[in-house]
Amino acid sequence: MHVHVNAATSADGKLSSRRREQVRISGVDDFARVDEIRAASDAVLVGVGTVLADDPHLTLDDSSLVSARESRGEEPHPARVVADSRARTPTDARILDDVATTYVLVSEDAPEDRCTALEDAGAVVVVAGEGRVSFPEAFGVLESRGVERVMVEGGGEVIFSLFDDALVDELTLYVGSMIIGGRDAPTLADGDGFVEDFPRLSLQSVERVDDGVLLWYRF
Amino acid sequence: MHVHVNAATSADGKLSSRRREQVRISGVDDFARVDEIRAASDAVLVGVGTVLADDPHLTLDDSSLVSARESRGEEPHPARVVADSRARTPTDARILDDVATTYVLVSEDAPEDRCTALEDAGAVVVVAGEGRVSFPEAFGVLESRGVERVMVEGGGEVIFSLFDDALVDELTLYVGSMIIGGRDAPTLADGDGFVEDFPRLSLQSVERVDDGVLLWYRF
Numbered sequence: 001m002h003v004h005v006n007a008a009t010s011a012d013g014k015l016s017s018r019r020r021e022q023v024r025i026s027g028v029d030d031f032a033r034v035d036e037i038r039a040a041s042d043a044v045l046v047g048v049g050t051v052l053a054d055d056p057h058l059t060l061d062d063s064s065l066v067s068a069r070e071s072r073g074e075e076p077h078p079a080r081v082v083a084d085s086r087a088r089t090p091t092d093a094r095i096l097d098d099v100a101t102t103y104v105l106v107s108e109d110a111p112e113d114r115c116t117a118l119e120d121a122g123a124v125v126v127v128a129g130e131g132r133v134s135f136p137e138a139f140g141v142l143e144s145r146g147v148e149r150v151m152v153e154g155g156g157e158v159i160f161s162l163f164d165d166a167l168v169d170e171l172t173l174y175v176g177s178m179i180i181g182g183r184d185a186p187t188l189a190d191g192d193g194f195v196e197d198f199p200r201l202s203l204q205s206v207e208r209v210d211d212g213v214l215l216w217y218r219f
Numbered sequence: 220m221h222v223h224v225n226a227a228t229s230a231d232g233k234l235s236s237r238r239r240e241q242v243r244i245s246g247v248d249d250f251a252r253v254d255e256i257r258a259a260s261d262a263v264l265v266g267v268g269t270v271l272a273d274d275p276h277l278t279l280d281d282s283s284l285v286s287a288r289e290s291r292g293e294e295p296h297p298a299r300v301v302a303d304s305r306a307r308t309p310t311d312a313r314i315l316d317d318v319a320t321t322y323v324l325v326s327e328d329a330p331e332d333r334c335t336a337l338e339d340a341g342a343v344v345v346v347a348g349e350g351r352v353s354f355p356e357a358f359g360v361l362e363s364r365g366v367e368r369v370m371v372e373g374g375g376e377v378i379f380s381l382f383d384d385a386l387v388d389e390l391t392l393y394v395g396s397m398i399i400g401g402r403d404a405p406t407l408a409d410g411d412g413f414v415e416d417f418p419r420l421s422l423q424s425v426e427r428v429d430d431g432v433l434l435w436y437r438f
């Protein structure tokens with residue numbers, strides 16, 4: 001699985017404020033770029049924290065990107081994937097509409113009635129891992145269904161786990177020219193954090209976009 | 220007072236790991252740059268959190284920068300300043316040696332015996348603010364003693380307060396190509412954080428330094 005993490009942070013590394021409300025960090029040029037990465041992906045992944053905080057749709061905005069996918073014989077939109085160990089995704093979440101396929105990755109501990117409710121709402125439920133979703137295992141299942149390129153759009157808990165599992169191939173990071181602050185605000189990589197052997201990335205390019213900067217890293 | 224904040228973070232905005240041990244984020248070129256900003260400053264400020272975690276010396280490494288200051292009729296090293304409301308700086312801290320003047324900013328609530336102990340250890344104690352050090356008030360006192368340019372080297376609590384007080388003029392941020400992670404690791408700007416009216420910076424330049432990138436912002 002090719003894993004591309006994309007996110008926008010403030011200069012101090014925050015994905016949003018301590019209130020976990022969506023903060024507009026980048027601008028129109030960056031939004032267009034994000035849409036293009038989505039269009040080139042088989043699936044877009046977020047954690048259930050992001051679903052509960054932002055209720056994102058995760059489909060393509062630009063209709064010409066949709067047409068291009070269709071003319072390549074692909075689904076109009078990439079699939080949507082939620083990492084949601086306990087199947088807490090609300091059945092009226094926007095990602096569960098029928099515009100694209102939606103996979104909900106759950107753990108073996110997810111309540112069965114919640115899994116059934118999600119399936120009734122149109123989701124494909126994938127069980128992988130005990131306690132918490134195991135990404136290596138879940139990605140194996142997604143690959144068997146033709147998902148070869150996944151774009152990860154957050155949040156900080158899921159992104160940390162993917163680095164911890166050494167699954168990340170690319171990171172594009174838009175650093176906005178603002179300060180959010182807050183010791184409890186979500187950052188690009190939360191989780192328990194590393195204390196040694198910090199993952200080292202290789203900076204591929206640096207580009208000014210909107211009023212901030214876009215950093216592209218590979219591993 | 221001209222306030223220049225300088226720091227090095229991982230790509231995910233962390234100043235160090237959750238263990239709060241010093242992490243080598245940048246390289247030799249960045250260290251040399253930091254030394255030059257120090258040399259051009261009248262004082263270098265840190266919070267007591269950084270003193271307790273790292274026990275920094277905060278003097279100039281490069282002897283040619285020392286000579287240049289001396290030939291301009293300045294003190295060999297910039298003064299050192301610690302924001303330390305309750306006068307917790309250990310009397311054997313490296314910043315209390317006699318290589319440069321050291322100001323300890325305390326609040327009115329600092330225990331008198333601790334203040335006396337710090338003065339005996341060679342510090343100039345400045346009382347400013349109730350409960351916590353008031354930077355606007357403390358900077359007034361420092362200015363009256365000839366400190367016109369202060370460089371702030373961290374940590375995240377002090378940097379957030381300076382943004383909150385709208386005292387920051389410049390930010391130079393080295394973003395290292397590594398991930399530290401950790402929801403409890405210190406970030407560039409901690410404190411309570413902003414929830415609206417986020418301070419907006421103006422990106423002046425972007426430069427590749429060592430294996431990371433140096434961002435320079437003004438307000």
Ligand SMILES: NC(=O)c1ccc[n+]([C@@H]2O[C@H](COP(=O)([O-])OP(=O)(O)OC[C@H]3O[C@@H](n4cnc5c(N)ncnc54)[C@H](OP(=O)(O)O)[C@@H]3O)[C@@H](O)[C@H]2O)c1
Pocket residue numbers: 006007008009014015016017019020021022023025046047048049050051053054083084085086088132133134135153154155156157158159161186190
């Ligand atoms: N600026 C941006 O680019 C951007 C993008 C996305 C999100 N955000 C912001 O980020 C915030 C949400 O981030 P977040 O970190 O709280 O949530 P998140 O990473 O979206 O979701 C975290 C949740 O995912 C579930 N999960 C399942 N398997 C996991 C695994 N193996 N590792 C880690 N988590 C796993 C966990 O809940 P269970 O244990 O219940 O499964 C965990 O609590 C919101 O404020 C949102 O606005 C910003």
Ligand SMILES: NC(=O)c1ccc[n+]([C@@H]2O[C@H](COP(=O)([O-])OP(=O)(O)OC[C@H]3O[C@@H](n4cnc5c(N)ncnc54)[C@H](OP(=O)(O)O)[C@@H]3O)[C@@H](O)[C@H]2O)c1
Pocket residue numbers: 225226227228233234235236238239240241242244265266267268269270272273302303304305307351352353354372373374375376377378380405409
């Ligand atoms: N990578 C880098 O460039 C870099 C640079 C510096 C530090 N660091 C790291 O940062 C960490 C320390 O950061 P930190 O955020 O914990 O500590 P900090 O900002 O250095 O110090 C925080 C302390 O300063 C005192 N303070 C006094 N007046 C204040 C005010 N008005 N506003 C805020 N604080 C005030 C407070 O203690 P009182 O209430 O007792 O006064 C506060 O707890 C360490 O892990 C260190 O290694 C990294």
